[in-house]
Amino acid sequence: xxxxxxxxxxxxxxxxxxxxxxxxxxxxxxxxxxxxxxxxxxxxxxxxxxxxxxxxxxxxxxxxxxxxxxxxxxxxxxxxxxxxxxxxxxxxxxxxxxxxxxxxxxxxxxxxxxxxxxxxxxxxxxxxxxxxxxxxxxxxxxxxxxxxxxxxxxxxxxxxxxxxxxxxxxxxxxxxxxxxxxxxxxxxxxxxxxxxxxxxxxxxxxxxxxxxxxxxxxxxxxxxxxxxxxxxxxxxxxxxxxxxxxxxxxxxxxxxxxxxxxxxxxxxxxxxxxxxxxxxxxxxxxxxxxxxxxxxxxxxxxxxxxxxxxxxxxxxxxxxxxxxxxxxxxxxxxxxxxxxxxxxxxxxxxxxxxxxxxxxxxxxxxxxxxxxxxxxxxxxxxxxxxxxxxxxxxxxxxxxxxxxxxxxxxxxxxxxxxxxxxxxxxxxxxxxxxxxxxxxxxxxxxxxxxxxxxxxxxxxxxxxxxxxxxxxxxxxxxxxxxxxxxxxxxxxxxxxxxxxxxxxxxxxxxxxxxxxxxxxxxxxxxxxxxxxxxxxxxxxxxxxxxxxxxxxxxxxxxxxxxxxxxxxxxxxxxxxxxxxxxxxxxxxxxxxxxxxxxxxxxxxxxxxxxxxxxxxxxxxxxxxxxxxxxxxxxxxxxxxxxxxxxxxxxxxxxxxxxxxxxxxxxxxxxxxxxxxxxxxxxxxxxxxxxxxxxxxxxxxxxxxxxxxxxxxxxxxxxxxxxxxxxxxxxxxxxxxxxxxxxxxxxxxxxxxxxxxxxxxxxxxxxxxxxxxxxxxxxxxxxxxxxxxxxxxxxxxxxxxxxxxxxxxxxxxxxxxxxxxxxxxxxxxxxxxxxxxxxxxxxxxxxxxxxxxxxxxxxxxxxxxxxxxxxxxxxxxxxxxxxxxxxxxxxxxx
Numbered sequence: 069x070x071x072x073x074x075x076x077x078x079x080x081x082x083x084x085x086x087x088x089x090x091x092x093x094x095x096x097x098x099x100x101x102x103x104x105x106x107x108x109x110x111x112x113x114x115x116x117x118x119x120x121x122x123x124x125x126x127x128x129x130x131x132x133x134x135x136x137x138x139x140x141x142x143x144x145x146x147x148x149x150x151x152x153x154x155x156x157x158x159x160x161x162x163x164x165x166x167x168x169x170x171x172x173x174x175x176x177x178x179x180x181x182x183x184x185x186x187x188x189x190x191x192x193x194x195x196x197x198x199x200x201x202x203x204x205x206x207x208x209x210x211x212x213x214x215x216x217x218x219x220x221x222x223x224x225x226x227x228x229x230x231x232x233x234x235x236x237x238x239x240x241x242x243x244x245x246x247x248x249x250x251x252x253x254x255x256x257x258x259x260x261x262x263x264x265x266x267x268x269x270x271x272x273x274x275x276x277x278x279x280x281x282x283x284x285x286x287x288x289x290x291x292x293x294x295x296x297x298x299x300x301x302x303x304x305x306x307x308x309x310x311x312x313x314x315x316x317x318x319x320x321x322x323x324x325x326x327x328x329x330x331x332x333x334x335x336x337x338x339x340x341x342x343x344x345x346x347x348x349x350x351x352x353x354x355x356x357x358x359x360x361x362x363x364x365x366x367x368x369x370x371x372x373x374x375x376x377x378x379x380x381x382x383x384x385x386x387x388x389x390x391x392x393x394x395x396x397x398x399x400x401x402x403x404x405x406x407x408x409x410x411x412x413x414x415x416x417x418x419x420x421x422x423x424x425x426x427x428x429x430x431x432x433x434x435x436x437x438x439x440x441x442x443x444x445x446x447x448x449x450x451x452x453x454x455x456x457x458x459x460x461x462x463x464x465x466x467x468x469x470x471x472x473x474x475x476x477x478x479x480x481x482x483x484x485x486x487x488x489x490x491x492x493x494x495x496x497x498x499x500x501x502x503x504x505x506x507x508x509x510x511x512x513x514x515x516x517x518x519x520x521x522x523x524x525x526x527x528x529x530x531x532x533x534x535x536x537x538x539x540x541x542x543x544x545x546x547x548x549x550x551x552x553x554x555x556x557x558x559x560x561x562x563x564x565x566x567x568x569x570x571x572x573x574x575x576x577x578x579x580x581x582x583x584x585x586x587x588x589x590x591x592x593x594x595x596x597x598x599x600x601x602x603x604x605x606x607x608x609x610x611x612x613x614x615x616x617x618x619x620x621x622x623x624x625x626x627x628x629x630x631x632x633x634x635x636x637x638x639x640x641x642x643x644x645x646x647x648x649x650x651x652x653x654x655x656x657x658x659x660x661x662x663x664x665x666x667x668x669x670x671x672x673x674x675x676x677x678x679x680x681x682x683x684x685x686x687x688x689x690x691x692x693x694x695x696x697x698x699x700x701x702x703x704x705x706x707x708x709x710x711x712x713x714x715x716x717x718x719x720x721x722x723x724x725x726x727x728x729x730x731x732x733x734x735x736x737x738x739x740x741x742x743x744x745x746x747x748x749x750x751x752x753x754x755x756x757x758x759x760x761x762x763x764x765x766x767x768x769x770x771x772x773x774x775x776x777x778x779x780x781x782x783x784x785x786x787x788x789x790x791x792x793x794x795x796x797x798x799x800x801x802x803x804x805x806x807x808x809x810x811x812x813x814x815x816x817x818x819x820x821x822x823x824x825x826x827x828x829x830x831x832x833x834x835x836x837x838x839x840x841x842x843x844x845x846x847x848x849x850x851x852x853x854x855x856x857x858x859x860x861x862x863x864x865x866x867x868x869x870x871x872x873x874x875x876x877x878x879x880x881x882x883x884x885x886x887x888x889x890x891x892x893x894x895x896x897x898x899x900x901x902x903x904x905x906x907x908x909x910x911x912x913x914x915x916x917x918x919x920x921x922x923x924x925x926x927x928x929x930x931x932x933x934x935x936x937x938x939x940x941x942x943x944x945x946x947x948x949x950x951x952x953x954x955x956x957x958x959x960x961x
Contacts, residue, residue, distance in 0.1 A: 079706035087111040088412025092134040105131035146173035180224040188215035232259035250288035274300030294346040298333040302374035315402040336370035408448035417694030433460040466510040478505030498540035507556040521553030546582040568595030586624035603646040610637030639682035652679035741774040791831040
């Protein structure tokens, strides 16, 4: 065990989800995808592998009608909300919507030109709309019931519209005259489907009155009525060049003008008819639609629609149990081959197992009576095993020494069935249990028997050797537990069997006689899963008490307890030759545990509800999980791939790191910034921007050039880096500088469209406001410093503006004038009225020529001791006793 390489990770590689819940669907013009209703959403499904390409969210109302434009660029939908919507399939955005009818829209179709859309409503009205404008061009009323379908004439130049209703009539509307030109009344029940022949002169209508009528569009008369003996749900015209037309080979069809058409209905049988003589040319021998045998209503569901695929790709039929069946014709002799079956909804998945030597199939038991076998390459349902009359609760598979793959299923109908996967047939039925069979397990070594556990509290051993008339016989029976048996497992050497029950115990039994062995006690709730170790003498159990326990077979002692699930553990399986354990539970989680360290190595969250089923491939150890969310996930061991990816990324990181250093040395900042983004090194990126900011005048151009080569995702990543830098005062100046250049480069529309930009901006705004407030306070504080320094005569005041001299004076702008008055005075500094002996006052009224104003002034003669001069300085009174200097000093002549 020490030499075993432990698995570190699993990767979900494929997923089969619910994509169709019944109702309307439409096929693309090339048959590559199907747009179908899934509850209140619309799913675009790849018709090759049932994968969901995209999902269109609706308006929380069920979708009732769908159609595509001829070029497959637009999808038209309508639901119970009565809103008609136009979707752009490239962007999945709603281009326009409008309210169409007074009731739900039950059908719609697009004209071959793509400019007109016809809708059929439950209000009995038919409307035609302009696609671009969204306005109604034609309004037709006359039907007295729900209009079920509407079809344009295939010839774009023939402006006729056909509608069928549950009032048993088909009406033909002329778009030119805007009138009803014909009312076809021959059906006695709802007309469900209509089709038009290739030449455009025959209308085919099928209804639930088990009749198909052929109408001549020259005079609107009924040419023929074809009884079908089943309620018709879909009719399709078979073209002369269609491969389905080969069914007439070797048969007399009469008139050369005769044509073929195809019908599907409640019996789930495809029939091909000839218009001449109402002759059935081909009929399927058995139905491929799987329904319950008990409920007669369910048995009549069958097909609900049929569509001829383009380019001779075959026939697509929809069933009432949300399946799409694809048929292709086989010549000589003619037959229909079911190519693939896409299951739109699996309901709750309760158990699954891998099938075949290569494990390329998966058998799945859901909350229905059938077992579906999926081809893992295409994720389509290859075949269905039908026979149980109630829900299948469990299954197991094995491959015998002769190469035959067997499937055993246990059902709520108290029977167990044995199936041959090659012939898809039941080869044995086991009866005898008095309750539903909840657990079944094949023998591991001999493949000659299997063991079942039931809600009747008993274990049974069934032999595969001596079957008589498909009847399985029991080799041993024992009353095993006090409550329902949920799990059964057989040891690798076929000598022991372990059973787990709701009575909170697991028991070991000796085979083949089911003699009792040890009892495993310790769980506080019922046990859902048991499994033998492939290498050790121990067994592992999963319980509703959220724990997994490992027990010694010899004495029944508990060896280990694994805790980590937050809800009941439903399935436990050994992997990596017993060195690891995989589990799943009601918390929707899949966990991988290491036995030696008793720790959880990995947790996977790919389900939205309980995970009931877990299958482990014996050869590849691939995992398959399924549960209440109707999703099947396939997991592959990615340990080696992840290790290789990590090594490759590390190697690439080293090389790019060296390139980054070389670019920095070469001052190639554009390349260096791009490499820093690829390597996700925000600290190095900050250093590069810091170096650019210190380059001086060309910093802006350098930063813009470096940022110009980035992509949208890198711009968003840069904004996140700036948000982090902006939170630190030491880094904010560079962050703000880069942010300014970024906003200069990017238009606002591109910034708004970035994913998660709102959260980034919310993180930038408060710190930016804080930084700007701090800088503003600092700037205002410098004014006090200037004032203090001016008062201390440390710095010189600003010079006063020059003024024109008075008549007879000469202006002197020397610095001494200011020094005499006050060395520390500033431009707006207050001065007391001088009263020194060196000053003398003369007051008079002076007329100022420039402004024609009169004002009271006082002049002072100032004697400068340094100069033998007398200067005159003018002061103007502002307040009583306070004067402000009003002009430069002037030297008297």
